[in-house]
Amino acid sequence: MKALDVVKMPLHALALMGKTKSFVGNPLIGSRWLNERGLHRQRVAFADRSAWARRARLGRALSAEERDAYARDGFVIRRDFLPAELFARVRDEAPAHVAAAREMRQGRAVTRRVALDRVDAARLPACVAAANDARLDRLMRYVGAHDAVPLMYLQTIIVDPARGAQDPQTVLHRDTFHAIAKAWLFLQDVGEDDGPFAYVSGSHRLTDAMRAWEYEQSLTAASSDNPYHARGSFRMPPEDLGRLGLGPAMKVVVPANTLVVADTHGFHARTPSLRQTVRMEIYGTLRGNPYGLGCGLDPLAWPGIRSRRANLVDQAEDLAGRFGLLGKNWPLVSPRRMDSASVD
Numbered sequence: 001m002k003a004l005d006v007v008k009m010p011l012h013a014l015a016l017m018g019k020t021k022s023f024v025g026n027p028l029i030g031s032r033w034l035n036e037r038g039l040h041r042q043r044v045a046f047a048d049r050s051a052w053a054r055r056a057r058l059g060r061a062l063s064a065e066e067r068d069a070y071a072r073d074g075f076v077i078r079r080d081f082l083p084a085e086l087f088a089r090v091r092d093e094a095p096a097h098v099a100a101a102r103e104m105r106q107g108r109a110v111t112r113r114v115a116l117d118r119v120d121a122a123r124l125p126a127c128v129a130a131a132n133d134a135r136l137d138r139l140m141r142y143v144g145a146h147d148a149v150p151l152m153y154l155q156t157i158i159v160d161p162a163r164g165a166q167d168p169q170t171v172l173h174r175d176t177f178h179a180i181a182k183a184w185l186f187l188q189d190v191g192e193d194d195g196p197f198a199y200v201s202g203s204h205r206l207t208d209a210m211r212a213w214e215y216e217q218s219l220t221a222a223s224s225d226n227p228y229h230a231r232g233s234f235r236m237p238p239e240d241l242g243r244l245g246l247g248p249a250m251k252v253v254v255p256a257n258t259l260v261v262a263d264t265h266g267f268h269a270r271t272p273s274l275r276q277t278v279r280m281e282i283y284g285t286l287r288g289n290p291y292g293l294g295c296g297l298d299p300l301a302w303p304g305i306r307s308r309r310a311n312l313v314d315q316a317e318d319l320a321g322r323f324g325l326l327g328k329n330w331p332l333v334s335p336r337r338m339d340s341a342s343v344d
């Protein structure tokens with residue numbers, strides 16, 4: 001253990017009560033000795049139990065069919081989600097929107113995003129209306145087991161197989177050890193070859209086999225060669241799924257105007273693109289304290305913050321990056337159409 005880690009030990013210990021997941025960034029989370037005695041196993045089990053307790057209340061706002069779909073699969077799919085008239089306006093507005101967006105490159109994939117806060121409604125009225133749909137909000141709260149407002153964006157994923165290294169999102173993985181909701185409202189049809197989202201049905205459930213797998217990973221994750229695995233986003237070799245009683249990942253091949261809300265602590269991936277693809281979606285993310293220790297407080301929903309929350313989070317991350325407190329936020333690029341395949 002490094003000397004600095006000893007000084008920071010109270011902070012490392014406090015982090016166990018929150019979302020921190022890295023087996024290399026936190027010496028307690030990465031400790032084989034503690035994990036042999038059940039530290040990771042207990043974090044996973046406690047997060048799962050408390051998420052289901054919160055869902056018992058959040059589920060009242062959903063249909064039985066939606067609750068059953070989540071319980072069985074770990075995701076909910078709603079076709080023809082937006083009224084046709086609103087969806088037609090979103091389809092006109094989104095691709096043609098010109099913005100100095102944020103872009104992040106991961107190997108051959110570039111993700112481009114602009115925020116869809118209420119304050120953005122002057123530029124993107126239809127997209128902001130869609131992103132603030134109350135049904136979407138309720139589904140995300142349930143799947144993420146967190147009674148809070150999600151962060152919403154207009155997002156384009158541009159993949160060019162000729163451009164570089166593997167996109168890490170195409171490797172089957174879970175984002176973390178506790179429930180998280182991610183939402184995609186697809187603006188075009190997503191076919192087999194369009195780099196669809198893929199999910200292993202039922203892999204969000206904490207079965208005995210899954211508990212044993214999590215325990216096993218926790219003993220060695222800190223020394224994994226895969227940096228994402230070591231940082232707590234466990235990678236899952238597809239050939240090991242059978243051992244957990246799980247089938248293969250299912251590609252979510254869907255028509256335009258389909259909403260998918262998934263708990264990405266189940267195994268999922270982006271299907272690799274064999275040709276250049278441009279996928280556009282209204283995208284949302286919601287992750288809260290795994291154990292419900294936020295005391296019901298949701299500062300992002302407070303007056304003056306709610307209507308600009310995704311923009312404020314970006315500004316806060318820019319600032320934190322500048323002071324070296326976090327990694328660098330996604331850079332702003334020169335203005336371009338949201339559907340442009342050209343990237344920096």
Ligand SMILES: O=C(O)CCC(=O)C(=O)O
Pocket residue numbers: 157169170175182195196197198264268269270271
């Ligand atoms: O874009 C996708 O289809 C999946 C992305 C993904 O794997 C993730 O957000 O963790």
